Amino acid sequence: MFPDGTEALRDVSFSVCPGEFVTVVGPSGCGKSTLLRIASGLTRTTSGEVHRAPVNLGYVFQDATLLPWRTVIRNVELLGELHDLSKEERRRAAKEALELVGLEKFEKHYPKSLSGGMKMRVSLARALTLKPPLFMLDEPFGALDEITREKLNEELLQLFMRQQFATVFITHNLYEAVYLSTRVLVMSARPGRIVAEFEVPFDYPRDTDIRFDAAFSNLAGQVSDALRSAS
Amino acid sequence: MTRPALDDTSTADPTVRTVPPGDAKPATTWGRRLAQVFPPLITFCVFLGLWYFISYVFLDPARRFLLPPPHRVVQVGFMQSENLIELLAALWDTLRVSMVGLVVAIVIGMTLAILMSQAKWIERSLYPYAVVVQTIPILALVPLIGFWFGFNFNSRVIVVVMIAIFPIITNTLFGLLSVDRSLHDLFSLHNAGRWTRLVKLQLPNALPAIFTGFRISAGLSVIGTIVAEFFFRQGAPGIGRLLDIYRASLRSEMLISAIFWSSLLGVVVFWGFSFLDHAVTRKWLDTGRGTT
Numbered sequence: 097m098f099p100d101g102t103e104a105l106r107d108v109s110f111s112v113c114p115g116e117f118v119t120v121v122g123p124s125g126c127g128k129s130t131l132l133r134i135a136s137g138l139t140r141t142t143s144g145e146v147h148r149a150p151v152n153l154g155y156v157f158q159d160a161t162l163l164p165w166r167t168v169i170r171n172v173e174l175l176g177e178l179h180d181l182s183k184e185e186r187r188r189a190a191k192e193a194l195e196l197v198g199l200e201k202f203e204k205h206y207p208k209s210l211s212g213g214m215k216m217r218v219s220l221a222r223a224l225t226l227k228p229p230l231f232m233l234d235e236p237f238g239a240l241d242e243i244t245r246e247k248l249n250e251e252l253l254q255l256f257m258r259q260q261f262a263t264v265f266i267t268h269n270l271y272e273a274v275y276l277s278t279r280v281l282v283m284s285a286r287p288g289r290i291v292a293e294f295e296v297p298f299d300y301p302r303d304t305d306i307r308f309d310a311a312f313s314n315l316a317g318q319v320s321d322a323l324r325s326a327s
Numbered sequence: 328m329t330r331p332a333l334d335d336t337s338t339a340d341p342t343v344r345t346v347p348p349g350d351a352k353p354a355t356t357w358g359r360r361l362a363q364v365f366p367p368l369i370t371f372c373v374f375l376g377l378w379y380f381i382s383y384v385f386l387d388p389a390r391r392f393l394l395p396p397p398h399r400v401v402q403v404g405f406m407q408s409e410n411l412i413e414l415l416a417a418l419w420d421t422l423r424v425s426m427v428g429l430v431v432a433i434v435i436g437m438t439l440a441i442l443m444s445q446a447k448w449i450e451r452s453l454y455p456y457a458v459v460v461q462t463i464p465i466l467a468l469v470p471l472i473g474f475w476f477g478f479n480f481n482s483r484v485i486v487v488v489m490i491a492i493f494p495i496i497t498n499t500l501f502g503l504l505s506v507d508r509s510l511h512d513l514f515s516l517h518n519a520g521r522w523t524r525l526v527k528l529q530l531p532n533a534l535p536a537i538f539t540g541f542r543i544s545a546g547l548s549v550i551g552t553i554v555a556e557f558f559f560r561q562g563a564p565g566i567g568r569l570l571d572i573y574r575a576s577l578r579s580e581m582l583i584s585a586i587f588w589s590s591l592l593g594v595v596v597f598w599g600f601s602f603l604d605h606a607v608t609r610k611w612l613d614t615g616r617g618t619t
Contacts, residue, residue: 138512155516157509165531165611178517199485208613 110281110290112262114229119265119273121323128207131288132234135264141272154261156236160215162207162222162235169194169203172222179226186225193221196255198239213244217251224255231263234296238267245269249276250304257300270319275307280319284326292322395580404584412441413569414581418588420563421556424480425548425596428487432544435488436495437537444503445494445521446528454500459478461493465551469558479562483555490545490551502533535612538604549593564593 122128124316133139135146136155162171169190176186194200197217207215216236223231232237233252237245249272256263256276267273273280274296282292294315298306375397382396395403437455441452465486495523506529514524556567564572566589573582587602 136516138515144480155513155515157512161507161509161513163510163528164613165534165608174527175517178514178519178523206611225475309331 107185112230112264114262116279117256117263117265117266117277118279118281119277120281120283121270121273121319122288122326123285123323126283126285126326127288128268128283129234131283132264133267133278135322136232145241152228152230154223154226154231156216156223156231156237158231158238160212160219162205162215162218164207166206167203168199168205168207168210168218171207171218172203172225175226188326189225189227190221193224194218196224197221197251198317211244212240213248216240216248220248220252220255224259229260229261231261233263233265235266235268237272238269245272251302252276253302270313270316270323271307272314274316274319275302275304282319282322282326291326292319294319294322300305369535384522392577392579395583400580400583404587410581410584414566414584414588416565417566417569417585418592420565421549421552421589422592422596424555424565425487425552425592427543428484428551428555429491429548431484432491432548433489433495433541435537436492436544437499439446440499441451441494442575443500444525449526457493457496460489463489465489465554473559474551477561478559480559481566482559483552486555486559487548487551490554491548494543494547495540497531498536498543499518502536503529505536506532533607535604538600538608542597542600542604545596546593549589551595553589556601 108322112120120128120131136153137146157258163174165207167223169187172190172193173186176189181189191200191203197220197223199214199217202210202214207218210218219236239246240248253276265273265276270280274294277296280294280296281290282294283289284291296315298312349592378394378397382391382394386393396591404414426488439453443453445618468489472485476485489607493562503525509533510528511524514528519527552565553567556565557571569584570585570589575581
């Protein structure tokens with residue numbers, strides 16, 4: 097509940113375990129981002145509880161949130177600095193993370209010379225440095241073009257398969273939701289409630305062409321129906 | 328000789344082939360450079376012409392001292408070493424007062440802005456008075472400042488601080504408070520304290536704005552010094568004091584030279600800070616013209 101009395105979320109409850117990729121889809125303004133802010137502890141709830149293992153949290157914002165005055169590698173080192181890691185330790189973690197997202201050649205660049213997709217990769221790398229077992233992504237690829245988005249989706253899945261973190265992913269793109277997740281939650285318009293839940297049966301690794309499968313289209317269709325009746 | 332050479336390059340280099348033969352590359356860059364220099368040069372010539380016209384045609388010889396012709400000003404103010412030394416020595420005094428005042432204004436102004444950025448109540452209790460300091464006609468305070476601190480160097484510096492401090496406070500505060508909300512969220516998620524937030528996030532974010540403040544205040548500090556030199560006459564004269572002396576003794580060549588030097592000082596100080604700004608923020612500041 098916001099101070100002005102707006103009720104953003106009502107009776108929302110869900111859990112995520114390691115190895116699970118849960119995506120929340122919903123119409124814009126339904127409180128998806130608020131849900132994530134509450135789950136991460138950025139916003140307090142007026143009622144209700146968040147149970148979270150006291151672990152490092154990887155959080156990826158809608159925009160890349162890079163510090164423009166820092167080079168790519170110094171941006172990736174930031175979280176290490178905030179958590180008082182030693183210089184060598186955070187440099188090593190940053191190099192590893194940059195390699196994972198394929199940007200090791202750009203470590204000396206400033207964000208202004210990177211494309212939107214590259215900035216988002218740096219943002220991902222930064223979140224990876226602390227090796228968080230729990231990841232929260234708030235519409236991270238919403239501002240990217242379709243081709244870059246698909247590419248980053250693939251890369252994200254590879255990271256997920258390698259590191260098996262518990263993931264909460266917010267999006268309004270249902271194809272992205274079905275392609276990435278083990279579970280898709282559909283939220284209704286304000287006040288946000290979870291109105292439908294779908295298990296995604298496809299095994300990882302998933303080929304990008306899975307999107308053109310009949311089973312995939314079928315599931316996407318069901319999510320789409322649920323989304324339409326929710327808004 | 329040059330003609331065949333040009334033809335050679337235009338056939339060998341595919342990028343030059345689109346350029347018509349007569350319009351080879353060196354000529355265009357020269358043309359562009361000339362086009363840049365030419366208009367202000369013309370303005371300057373017109374200005375000089377007008378000056379001569381007023382000196383020789385508009386003013387009769389008896390009144391020519393009101394505006395001596397340019398070459399007289401150069402002869403008296405720039406060629407006679409005695410006069411030149413007098414002017415440059417005064418200019419040095421003025422520069423010293425401005426820079427001391429500016430540094431004090433920067434230290435106090437940035438400290439206040441940082442304090443204000445830390446809590447809304449501090450901002451509310453200080454900011455109105457910063458505005459008041461800005462709006463006090465500085466000349467109204469001159470007698471009081473003189474009583475308290477003497478009619479000398481110290482009082483000059485105080486005037487400079489009062490004139491130069493406001494742009495530093497406002498620009499620094501604006502820079503510190505205009506940090507993106509999601510960047511603050513990022514720092515909150517990782518339990519960053521006030522100090523970390525200030526040093527790693529707010530101050531670097533404020534740098535471009537801080538430099539804008541420095542630039543504005545640097546210009547103001549020179550103006551402030553000259554004003555103060557008119558009133559606080561003890562100690563080293565400074566260019567402002569000389570202006571007053573030349574006015575009183577009808578030495579208009581020297582008066583105009585002094586005006587020239589004081590303007591030059593303002594411009595140089597402004598350039599200096601622009602250069603500093605550029606050197607610090609150019610590498611990373613996204614001006615919107617680069618690739619995004």
